[in-house]
Amino acid sequence: MSRSRIYEQDGLEPDQANPELWPSVDENVLNETAHTVYIQRKNAVLMYFRRDSLDSIQHTTGVSPRNLRRLVQRCIQYDQDGVVLGFRGLIPQKNVKKYELDILSQKRNKDQKTGEFNRFLELHPDIKDMVEDLYLGRKKRSLEPVMKIKHIHKRFIDQCRQKGITLSEYPLNTKWMGYKALQRYIKQLSEQNFSKTAARYGNDAFQKANRVGEADQNSLSNVYPYQKVQFDAHRIDGFFAVDLVTPDGDLVTKTLERFWILTIIDVSTRNILGYSICLSREYGGSDVMQCARNAVMPHKRVELTIPGLSYHEDGGFPAEKLPELEWAVSDVICLDNAKSHYAKIVQDRLTNLIGCTPNFGPVALPMRRGVIERFFKNLAESLFHRLPNTTGSGINDPKRNNPEEKALKLNITYDHLLQLVDVIISNYNGTPHQGIYQQSPLELMEKRIRETGLLPRRLEDDKRSEMLFMQTSIKRTVRGSLKSGRKPYIQYEGVEYRSERLANSAYLLNSELVLHVNVDDLRTLKAFLPDGSEFGYLIASGRWSLTAHSLQTRRAINSLVLKKLIHYTTWDDPIFVYTDYLMSQKNSKKSTNKITQVNEIRRKKPTDSTTEQSKALEEAKVQHELLDKVREEQINREKLNEMDNYDRLIKQFKTKY
Structure with missing residues (x-):
């Protein structure tokens, strides 16, 4: 061994030359034999970095200078993730170098085909590109949406034959013609291209693999109330009745088509700040702003007519319990990429009136708004799915039992829904929540405001208009x-x-x-x-x-x-x-x-x-009433004239005949 130590060579990074920065090993998982060998190697390497003599190291640990140099070289290598191996390189029987076939080696067993497939792909890069393109769906090599491995193998063999590979050459000289090796290679390929491989299992899997859990996207801390809120809409799982008046003045009862509930929730405290109901088949920009308006304006409780239904004392909306939160507004609002969220009125009012920043997030990833998605699940389970008129979570849900008929028979009306929703959401804010350590949202809101003293922004007085x-x-x-x-x-x-x-x-x-x-x-x-x-x-x-x-x-x-x-x-x-x-x-x-x-x-x-x-509308109303009165008088005069003409014709008829 040379006099200069390996860690003193030029070109080494600090994490290579300093054992204190190396990744550690859980020694308890090693069996007794492996543990003994590992400890000997570890002590030898540490003594080497402390500049102990080679003779002393060999005498103390039993590791020879030649073997010690090999161990140190293993420790300062980088793994496939770009992290120095460190003490992991000392684990007995651990492979730290990728196997490569050496056809000139004297020890090579010609009956074993280990490494032959990788060497074959290196010699034929066009076949390698074809295999990868077919599996990952690149370059439109095939019209088949998701090609199975057995079909890729068939194309692989066809390509080999086109290149003139004979039956005495690899892979055609093996029993399975390289099928098993192709399987292993594709498995490695899928692990190296996780997002693209996930696309084989649908767009939903691709979106999750491509966007969830990367970098610091999931580590953002939302401690302060109103720092970040989430908005979303949920189609109500039920049919409800409503009374309508026909043109003839008759009262009829009909069922409503399923409609939407829109909600805004505070991320840090889980408080529902506001909600609105949209009766349209699809909600629009104005519906979004109605929800935003209800989240900012002081809440007014609904007049209850359902026997036994009541508001809990601990429940309510934040501005009801804490006066300092009246007209409070958020800094960031998280929305999905629905077209209604990009409407001009939404962008303008959120930015210029409320003063918050819209955050649309990645496409087709509701898990980025997991707080409000979880609330909707709880709302459905605690309210909509418990009603006899529920549609359930799907057409095959056993809870679904003639919901339209039940809505009409039991007279479960739209007004009943408005009362139920307001009470359930109000009570939710006062109920202990598992996600915030069994505190109620209102309790946590009050605690954070009282302890930190940091109040959210409030809308300016001149902007407090419905x-x-x-x-x-x-x-x-x-x-x-x-x-x-x-x-x-x-x-x-x-x-x-x-x-x-x-x-x-x-x-x-x-x-x-x-x-x-x-x-x-x-x-x-x-x-x-x-x-x-x-x-x-x-x-x-x-x-x-x-x-x-x-x-x-x-x-x-x-x-x-x-x-x-x-x-x-x-x-x-x-x-x-x-x-x-x-x-x-x-x-x-x-x-x-x-x-x-x-x-x-x-x-x-x-x-x-x-x-x-109000004055302009009242003047317009008075003017229309005058016009109606004049028109009615004119119609009456015309009727009288018609009667006079009729009487005159009758008299003429009697006189003549």
């Missing part, structure tokens, strides 16, 4: 003409919007105004001049200003009018015409959801409508 959450901005050109005498107006979603001030502002013709639209109520629009100055409220013309309706309802009505499926006159309320049409449709459940959704918007009264807006 309508602002549902507001989007658009630009429209003022129309009208001096030549035709048509006064200025704004056109939005097929309806003209006017005001007395706009009618007297001819200078605004052909100029562009900025409009703030409340997508929950299109009866009014708030207009701003191009320089940002407030102009005032514009009122929808005709009967559109009488009944509150959403942007979704307006578009549905315009679509039906365009298809000539409905028609309304100047004297008709488009919303009533729309609901009458839906009542006449055969697809009762789909229409029932739409009618209920319209009725919910009509019943809802805005809590923060401005004086100017």
